[in-house]
Amino acid sequence: MKNFLCDFRFLLLLAAAAFIYIQVRLFATQSQYADRLADAIESENQCTSQLRSLIDQISLQQGQIETMKEQKEQLEQECGQLKALVQELERKGVERLISKEQVPVAAVVIMACNRADYLERTIKSVLKYQNSVATKFPLFVSQDGSDPGVKDTALSYEQLTYMQHLDYKPVQPERPGELIAYYKIANHYKWALDGLFYKHKFSRVIILEDDMEIAPDFFDYFEAAADLLDKDKSIMAVSSWNDNGQKQFVHDPEALYRSDFFPGLGWMLTRSTWDELSPKWPKAYPCYCNNHKGRQFLRPEVCRTYNFGEHGSSLGQFFKQYLEPIKLNDVPVDWKSMDLSYLMEDKYIKHFAEIVRKAKPVHGADLVLKARNMAGDVRIQYNDQRDFERIAHEFGIFEEWKDGIPRTAYKGVVVFRHQNPQRIFLVGPGSLKQLGVDDS
Numbered sequence: 001m002k003n004f005l006c007d008f009r010f011l012l013l014l015a016a017a018a019f020i021y022i023q024v025r026l027f028a029t030q031s032q033y034a035d036r037l038a039d040a041i042e043s044e045n046q047c048t049s050q051l052r053s054l055i056d057q058i059s060l061q062q063g064q065i066e067t068m069k070e071q072k073e074q075l076e077q078e079c080g081q082l083k084a085l086v087q088e089l090e091r092k093g094v095e096r097l098i099s100k101e102q103v104p105v106a107a108v109v110i111m112a113c114n115r116a117d118y119l120e121r122t123i124k125s126v127l128k129y130q131n132s133v134a135t136k137f138p139l140f141v142s143q144d145g146s147d148p149g150v151k152d153t154a155l156s157y158e159q160l161t162y163m164q165h166l167d168y169k170p171v172q173p174e175r176p177g178e179l180i181a182y183y184k185i186a187n188h189y190k191w192a193l194d195g196l197f198y199k200h201k202f203s204r205v206i207i208l209e210d211d212m213e214i215a216p217d218f219f220d221y222f223e224a225a226a227d228l229l230d231k232d233k234s235i236m237a238v239s240s241w242n243d244n245g246q247k248q249f250v251h252d253p254e255a256l257y258r259s260d261f262f263p264g265l266g267w268m269l270t271r272s273t274w275d276e277l278s279p280k281w282p283k284a285y286p287c288y289c290n291n292h293k294g295r296q297f298l299r300p301e302v303c304r305t306y307n308f309g310e311h312g313s314s315l316g317q318f319f320k321q322y323l324e325p326i327k328l329n330d331v332p333v334d335w336k337s338m339d340l341s342y343l344m345e346d347k348y349i350k351h352f353a354e355i356v357r358k359a360k361p362v363h364g365a366d367l368v369l370k371a372r373n374m375a376g377d378v379r380i381q382y383n384d385q386r387d388f389e390r391i392a393h394e395f396g397i398f399e400e401w402k403d404g405i406p407r408t409a410y411k412g413v414v415v416f417r418h419q420n421p422q423r424i425f426l427v428g429p430g431s432l433k434q435l436g437v438d439d440s
Contacts, residue, residue: 102135105223106204106268107196109140109163111188116149118211118309125213127159133219134159137206140196144188165191174283183284190281197271197278204229206268211309214240214266215329218304222268224335225298229270234345236273236295240266240304243407244397244416246325251420253331254338255301258348261405262297266305296410298343301417302329322398349411353435356413359425361439368394368418377423384429388414391426411435 108126112119119141130139141154142163154162165188171180189207196205206222208214215221218240225238241263242250269277306328310319342351359379362370371378382388385401392399397416398407406414412428413435432439 104138104202105136105219105226106206107140107200107202108137108206108208109142109192109196110208110210111142111144111185111192112150112154112210113144113184113188114147114150115210115309115311116147116153119150119153121308122208122210122212123153123157123160126208127157129214129216129218131159133223136223137219142188142192142195144184163192163195167191178284186282186284190278193274194278197274202271204268204270205274206266208266208305209307209309211307212266213306213308213328215304215306217329217333217335218266220333220335221300221304224338224340225268228298228340228343229268232344234295235343236297237262237267237269238298239263239268240300242299242301242303243322244414245301245303245327246322247327248325249397249416249418250302250327251417253300253302253329253333256340256343257299257301257408257410257415258296258343258345258352259299259408259410260296261402261407261409263299263408265307267297296345299408300329302327302331304329349435352410352413353437355423356425356427356432356435357437359423367391371418371422371424375422377425378418379425379427381427381429388426388428395424 108130110119110122110126123141126139130137139160140163141160142165143150143154144165144167146164146166151162151164154160167184167187171183173180173183193205193207196202204226221240222238229235229238235258239262243261243263244250303326306326307323310324342348355377356379359377360374361379361381362374363381364370367380371380380391382391385406388401388406389399392406392414395416395418397414400407406412406426408414408416409428411434412431414426415423418424
């Protein structure tokens with residue numbers, strides 16, 4: 001019996017020890033779970049705090065978005081009101097500038113962007129000769145963008161109508177490395193010409209840029225040429241510019257030529273021509289040569305515009321060599337009394353062929369020296385573009401071609417003065433045949 005009690009106590013002792021051990025383990029486990037639970041609660045609290053912070057930020061941003069939407073709507077309303085005001089001012093300006101009795105010869109538009117000092121110089125030059133013929137040639141300034149200096153300059157002159165082209169759409173060049181400026185220029189030109197032809201109903205428009213001065217007979221020249229432009233549909237546009245119009249290469253202020261190359265830099269076109277060009281106007285680099293369908297351009301020997309724009313979108317290309325030495329006509333010409341019918345297509349090809357035929361052929365090396373030692377006009381044959389560039393370089397005229405055409409060329413023939421009044425005719429490989437000249 002005593003042994004049995006001892007064994008029972010021992011078992012109780014073991015059971016108590018086991019119970020205590022289990023309780024200690026349970027307590028330790030509970031402590032660990034309690035710590036983890038506390039950590040989880042703390043993490044949950046942090047997440048809740050961060051979530052609330054994010055919700056607050058989102059609410060704040062939504063409030064800002066709503067505010068921006070309201071501001072956008074307000075700006076759009078103000079923009080609409082400003083556009084309506086500009087259009088009304090433009091309409092009143094046109095009504096003021098155009099006489100109800102005088103049918104305008106052509107609207108004159110100065111294309112501007114962000115060169116207020118250049119624009120000022122151009123406007124002063126134009127107004128110097130435009131004031132006396134203002135009803136025939138109403139003056140406009142079309143600004144691309146919102147440069148305040150340009151706008152203030154234009155609006156400071158009551159003698160002109162101000163137009164503003166605002167286009168904030170981002171420009172996406174079609175090819176890498178292309179200048180965005182040329183896309184903006186093309187877009188601006190289309191907008192301005194559409195407005196002048198279709199909104200204001202002008203039958204002709206003369207386009208100037210904001211870096212040009214004009215000759216005293218600029219308007220008389222274009223008025224005389226306007227009649228030709230209407231009569232002869234083979235003339236696509238009339239230009240006041242000669243790419244080879246440097247002082248040493250010109251002589252006769254009355255001489256006019258037809259050209260297959262578009263001269264630009266002060267030019268006039270009709271509404272019917274713009275009807276063709278407007279629907280297919282390129283996004284950038286507008287080239288009128290590609291669209292002339294065999295028609296030509298009229299140009300003077302002595303320029304009626306002078307380009308002083310050394311700084312611009314073309315980055316001063318050719319300025320020192322070709323633009324700065326240009327001669328601006330200063331000799332009075334009575335264009336009203338001149339018979340320009342020789343420039344009509346059927347007459348001109350015969351007229352030009354005859355003066356080319358009479359020119360004395362020169363061949364071989366030392367062409368400049370040989371030409372200098374000859375009296376009268378000289379004719380020099382070139383075989384291809386490279387050959388032309390070599391000869392042009394010797395004389396110092398423009399070497400550049402565009403779309404397979406040398407600058408100023410008619411039927412592949414480039415004419416310029418060498419020893420005033422001697423003329424040099426650079427004749428292409430097929431030029432004489434096109435002109436009907438027998439070279440035998």
